[in-house]
Amino acid sequence: MSNDVVILGLGYVGLPLAQEAIKAGLTVLGYDVNAKVVDSLNAGRSHVDDLSDADIAQMLAGGFRATTDETEIASAKTAVICVPTPLSADGGPDLGAVDSATRAVARNLRPGMVVILESTTYPGTTDEYVRPILEAGGLTAGTDFHLAFSPERIDPGNKQYGPHNTPKVVGGHTEACTEAAAAFYGRFVATVVRTKGTREAETAKLLENTYRHINIALVNEMAKFCHHLGIDLWDVIKAASSKPFGFQAFYPGPGVGGHCIPIDPNYLSHNVRAKLGYPFRFVELAQEINATMPAYVARRAQNILNDAGKAINGASVLLLGVTYKPNIADKRESPATPLARALAGLGAKLSFHDPYVQHWDVPGVDAIRVDDLETAVAQADLVILVQKHQQYDADHLASIAQRFFDTRGATSGDDAVRL
Numbered sequence: 014m015s016n017d018v019v020i021l022g023l024g025y026v027g028l029p030l031a032q033e034a035i036k037a038g039l040t041v042l043g044y045d046v047n048a049k050v051v052d053s054l055n056a057g058r059s060h061v062d063d064l065s066d067a068d069i070a071q072m073l074a075g076g077f078r079a080t081t082d083e084t085e086i087a088s089a090k091t092a093v094i095c096v097p098t099p100l101s102a103d104g105g106p107d108l109g110a111v112d113s114a115t116r117a118v119a120r121n122l123r124p125g126m127v128v129i130l131e132s133t134t135y136p137g138t139t140d141e142y143v144r145p146i147l148e149a150g151g152l153t154a155g156t157d158f159h160l161a162f163s164p165e166r167i168d169p170g171n172k173q174y175g176p177h178n179t180p181k182v183v184g185g186h187t188e189a190c191t192e193a194a195a196a197f198y199g200r201f202v203a204t205v206v207r208t209k210g211t212r213e214a215e216t217a218k219l220l221e222n223t224y225r226h227i228n229i230a231l232v233n234e235m236a237k238f239c240h241h242l243g244i245d246l247w248d249v250i251k252a253a254s255s256k257p258f259g260f261q262a263f264y265p266g267p268g269v270g271g272h273c274i275p276i277d278p279n280y281l282s283h284n285v286r287a288k289l290g291y292p293f294r295f296v297e298l299a300q301e302i303n304a305t306m307p308a309y310v311a312r313r314a315q316n317i318l319n320d321a322g323k324a325i326n327g328a329s330v331l332l333l334g335v336t337y338k339p340n341i342a343d344k345r346e347s348p349a350t351p352l353a354r355a356l357a358g359l360g361a362k363l364s365f366h367d368p369y370v371q372h373w374d375v376p377g378v379d380a381i382r383v384d385d386l387e388t389a390v391a392q393a394d395l396v397i398l399v400q401k402h403q404q405y406d407a408d409h410l411a412s413i414a415q416r417f418f419d420t421r422g423a424t425s426g427d428d429a430v431r432l
């Protein structure tokens with residue numbers, strides 16, 4: 014049996030891609046090394062925020078099937094690799110999953126196949142790392158099979174921009190490779206943007222996330238001195254945002270989280286250092302500033318209690334929202350984790366509330382989950398709004414709290430202290 018595409022890695026990136034391809038009528042096979050993920054998908058259960066069980070049922074009805082059997086990769090015309098690229102212990106990219114997924118494709122590579130890497134990585138990965146593995150069996154990229162990089166730009170929880178209407182950047186090993194990959198995505202993505210080659214496509218993704226990382230660091234640093242100068246930064250950003258050109262608003266917060274913003278810029282700085290021997294100073298500075306925000310928020314919390322004549326040691330502190338972004342359940346790299354550690358280190362008794370999270374384990378920290386939001390807010394010595402989920406009416410919660418620290422600029426009245 015032949016499939017239009019096999020998607021390797023069925024997570025936050027791979028599954029929405031599979032869904033969009035199926036909607037367009039493509040035959041899609043999913044491959045993952047995690048048998049639990051494969052079994053639950055085949056049983057109609059989703060494990061990512063953006064897809065419901067009903068979505069998975071629709072995909073199965075559309076012919077989707079997941080497998081752990083790598084020999085099935087040979088049945089596909091196109092193979093798209095969407096596996097994780099975390100950081101290794103030395104801060105560089107950990108290509109372990111990319112390596113093993115690429116080897117699985119290589120063992121099942123057929124002439125004419127289109128192989129696309131979507132995992133975020135450093136410039137040169139497709140050409141210097143993936144290509145030699147694929148070519149080891151005797152087939153040549155650009156001649157016998159097509160090879161391209163296409164960064165995933167998915168924004169989990171975004172209701173306006175999904176896989177169909179977010180333009181897809183594509184860069185091939187050769188022009189023919191670019192065209193083959195563009196033709197594949199053109200079947201279900203509205204706009205395909207071609208780059209000169211794989212390195213430009215890889216770097217475009219890193220520029221997007223580094224740009225965000227740096228601008229968040231800028232407002233985070235401003236938040237610190239605006240507080241000392243008695244300036245309301247949220248009001249400043251609102252005013253600056255009225256400029257219809259040349260300004261894009263970014264907001265301060267308790268730190269950056271998720272799988273992309275705190276991690277991807279490191280691929281670039283690590284690569285610049287490793288290849289050229291000098292630092293990418295913007296990234297390193299942004300990293301330093303954003304990484305200090307949880308400790309800064311903990312210190313501000315301590316000061317708020319101190320102003321009321323209370324010690325943080327023994328005080329009850331309730332955290333609202335522990336995910337890395339609003340209205341989703343993803344806790345990866347959430348700044349709530351280092352914040353909880355810092356508060357617990359100061360002796361605070363922690364509890365948390367999050368409508369999307371049932372279990373939250375922070376090693377070494379005892380944080381009890383509360384269900385009754387209003388009672389918990391009224392009882393805590395200090396409430397910290399860490400994530401502004403849509404379920405939170407921040408002004409109302411601030412009005413019933415003893416002390417309310419708003420790290421997201423979600424309140425408008427005088428009942429809260431804002432970051």
Ligand SMILES: NC(=O)c1ccc[n+]([C@@H]2O[C@H](COP(=O)([O-])OP(=O)(O)OC[C@H]3O[C@@H](n4cnc5c(N)ncnc54)[C@H](O)[C@@H]3O)[C@@H](O)[C@H]2O)c1
Binds near residue numbers: 045
């Ligand atoms: N999550 C996002 O918002 C986002 C956005 C843009 C880009 N990305 C990038 O996309 C890539 C994938 O991220 P994700 O969030 O989908 O990860 P994820 O952890 O949600 O899913 C990855 C899946 O890949 C599977 N996997 C691991 N090794 C494998 C292998 N050798 N073969 C097949 N499957 C394997 C895992 O079991 C898992 O199910 C990363 O490089 C990430 O940086 C993620």
